[in-house]
Structure formats: structure tokens, C-alpha cells
Amino acid sequence: MSKRDRISLCTLMIVCSVLFFSAPGHSAEGGKTENSCVRCHSQLPGSSFVGARSHSWTGSIHQKHGVTCDKCHGGNPRAAEQKEAHAGVLGSGNPQSTIYYKNIPSTCGKCHGAEFYKFTQSLHYKRLEATGRGPECVTCHGSMVTSILTPDTIAAVCEQCHNERLGIFPFIPQKAKAVLLLLRESNSLLDADQRLYHPAAGTVGARHMRDARSSLHSARLDWHKFDLDTITGHLQEMYNSLEALPRRNPH
Ligand code: HEC
Ligand code: HEC
Ligand code: HEC
Ligand code: HEC
Ligand code: HEC
16 A cells, blocks of 8 residues: 555545544434434433433433443444344343343443452342342442432432331441541542652652552442441551651641
């Protein structure tokens, strides 16, 4: 291939991709690629059950990262016809479905492997598998809006099951709120210290800084095991490492 051929091929590819991405109805809703699920579902009336569910994905972090419907529901996102596109797509009541409540953790786990792995070690997962009475990812994150719980919202979610009426550890909601708050504050504290202190590589300070980071990381990971005391333990280790950091003399 001559140099000029290569240049014109290049130009052609650029023109094609510009045309592709700017075609009406493709870019805004469909993330980076054409996707028939998104295209058809975005036209369904919001008043219907399926339409409302579809629209709740719009604006989510998953939409922003191009995680389209088929990534969680299966089906063929290149087929324009509903029947063909829906091949393999099953409703949440079907035990074979990717979104049947017991299958949700592994569906999400395809991409969120670390959270999934810790979750499988929790009592929640064991109860979910055995009796269906444990929470799964969607209980806390919502299916498509995928919200992150905050210290202000977490207690209400835990209270669905951890309350006096059901008698399953009714103290947990308040404890979870405190631990999540501590996790957030520890994160901010570490961020602040990282901006202030830049210990040279190989020094004691650098080692303490690394230990602190690694303790915070373990605390975040262990969150999905829901062993609240272990999380607090990791955060205590993080504080100890920061405490041990040689500080410059305060004036
Ligand atoms: C041409 C239009 C069209 C396309 C393409 C399409 N759907 Fe649908 N989908 C619908 C309609 C309409 C419904 C409402 C139920 C029905 O009529 O079957 C629906 C229902 C659904 C449901 C609910 C199923 C249930 O049983 O509760 C899911 C989940 C779903 N679609 C996902 C997808 C996914 C994933 C894709 C892409 C791989 C896709 N759809 C492509 C039109 C479409
Ligand atoms: C990150 C994964 C994920 C993505 C992306 C996603 N969904 Fe879902 N969706 C779920 C889960 C999980 C459920 C079941 C949640 C529940 O029971 O509350 C669900 C439920 C639904 C339902 C109700 C089905 C039923 O049988 O109850 C419809 C319809 C639906 N989604 C359509 C879509 C469409 C259309 C898109 C893309 C515009 C989409 N979803 C994107 C995970 C996802
Ligand atoms: C195809 C891959 C994929 C699947 C499947 C998937 N996600 Fe995600 N998810 C992502 C990406 C990419 C992001 C955005 C980048 C990031 O935070 O990692 C994200 C972000 C998130 C966030 C926000 C993280 C933050 O820091 O703000 C949550 C919560 C989340 N996903 C939960 C879920 C749940 C629950 C499911 C299953 C119903 C699911 N995801 C399925 C890829 C996926
Ligand atoms: C009982 C509630 C609960 C369940 C069940 C749950 N999570 Fe979470 N998840 C949380 C909370 C609370 C946070 C926020 C922790 C924080 O602020 O660091 C979170 C954070 C996340 C994040 C963002 C992590 C980050 O550091 O940005 C992802 C991704 C995630 N969860 C995925 C999942 C997946 C996948 C599942 C199922 C296998 C799941 N979660 C099950 C409560 C839950
Ligand atoms: C859908 C119901 C449900 C929700 C929602 C729920 N849990 Fe649980 N949780 C359970 C069940 C069931 C058990 C197991 C009780 C038993 O068998 O002894 C449990 C046990 C626990 C345990 C004890 C685990 C152990 O290893 O000893 C902790 C901690 C816990 N949950 C934390 C939380 C937190 C934090 C939240 C909210 C973010 C939450 N749970 C939300 C159902 C739920």
C-alpha cells in the first residue's frame, strides 16, 4: 500500500466514524456504539413498566461508561427486530435469567470482580443462596441507576431486614452508618496527608504512607464482606500508620 493510499484510507475511516457517531439517535443514548436495545427502548413510553425501567438507566454511571442493556440482560444488541434482539433475554422472575435475584451477584461480578469475590464470602451471600433472604447488589445499589449508599442513606437500606420486628441484628443499621462515615473520613484524611507529605522513596515515611494506603484499600474491599469489625480494624491500622509518619516540625 502506497503512502498516499494509506492517507486516503485513514481519511475515509475518520469520515466514516464521524458519520457513524453523529447519526441521529445513536450517540447520545447509545454510549459509544450503536445498540438496538437502547435505540428501541428509549422510544417506549415512560408510563409503561418496561419503559420506566429502561429510562432509569439513562444518566446512570453505566450509561456514561458504555455499559449497555445487553451487558446485564444478554440478547443481541445488533439485531434491529425485537424478537431477534431478545434471544436469551429473560424476565427477572425466571430462575435462568441473568437478573433473577440469585444470579445478580455473578452478573455484576463479571465486571466488579473484587466486590463479587468478597460478597461470596459474606453471610449475606450464604443466606441469599440458601433461603433467598439476603440482600444482593441491587438491594443496595439499585438495578440501573446504581447509586452508592452514603452515611445518610445506608441505615434505611439495612433496616429493611435488620429491625426489631424481624429480629436480625437490629443494631446493625446504626453501626453500619458509623462505619461508613469512618470509612469516608479516613479516605479524606489520607487524601489530605498525601497532598501534604511526600516522603522520599525508600524512607520510613514512604513505607508508612504505603501501609496506610494498603489498609484503606483492604477496608474498602472488606466492605462487601459486611464484617464491620474487620473494616474498623483496617481503618485503625491506617490511623496507626499515619500517626507514625515523621512530620515536619510545626511552627
Ligand atoms: C425493536 C424494539 C426492541 C428491541 C430492539 C429490544 N427490545 Fe426489549 N422490549 C421491547 C418491548 C416492546 C418490550 C415490552 C415487552 C414485550 O412487548 O415483549 C421489551 C421488553 C424487554 C425486557 C423485559 C422482559 C421481561 O420479560 O420482563 C427486557 C429485560 C428487555 N426488553 C431487554 C432488551 C435488551 C437487552 C435488548 C437488546 C439486546 C432489547 N430489549 C431490544 C422492545 C425492544
Ligand atoms: C448494570 C446492569 C444493568 C444494565 C446496564 C441494565 N439493566 Fe435492566 N435490570 C438490571 C437488573 C439487575 C434488573 C432487575 C432489578 C430488579 O429486580 O429490581 C433489571 C430490570 C430491568 C427491567 C425489568 C425486567 C423484569 O423482568 O423485572 C427492564 C425492562 C430492564 N431492566 C430494561 C433495561 C434496559 C432497556 C436497559 C438499557 C437501556 C437496561 N435494563 C440496562 C440490570 C441492568
Ligand atoms: C460490563 C461491565 C459491567 C457490568 C456487568 C456491571 N458494571 Fe457496574 N460499572 C461498570 C463500569 C465500567 C463502571 C464505571 C467505572 C467504575 O467505577 O469502575 C461501573 C460503575 C458501577 C458503580 C459505581 C461505582 C462508583 O465508584 O461510582 C456501581 C455501584 C456499580 N457499577 C454497580 C453495579 C451493579 C450492581 C451491577 C449489576 C446489576 C453492575 N455494576 C454491572 C461496569 C459494569
Ligand atoms: C448491603 C449493601 C450492599 C450490597 C449487598 C452490595 N453493596 Fe456495593 N457498596 C455498598 C456500599 C455502602 C458502598 C460504598 C462504600 C464506600 O463508600 O466506599 C458500596 C460500593 C460499591 C462499589 C463502588 C466501589 C468504590 O470503591 O467506588 C461497587 C462497584 C459496588 N459496591 C459493587 C457491588 C456489587 C457488584 C455487589 C454485589 C456482588 C454489591 N456491591 C453489593 C453496599 C452494598
Ligand atoms: C434483604 C435483607 C437484608 C438487608 C437489606 C441487609 N441484610 Fe445484613 N443480614 C441479612 C441476613 C438474612 C443476615 C444473616 C442473619 C443470620 O442468619 O444470622 C444478615 C447478617 C448481617 C451481618 C452479620 C454478618 C456476620 O458475618 O455475622 C452484618 C454485619 C450485616 N448483615 C450487615 C448489613 C448491612 C451493613 C446492611 C445494609 C447496608 C445489611 N446487612 C442489609 C439480611 C439483610
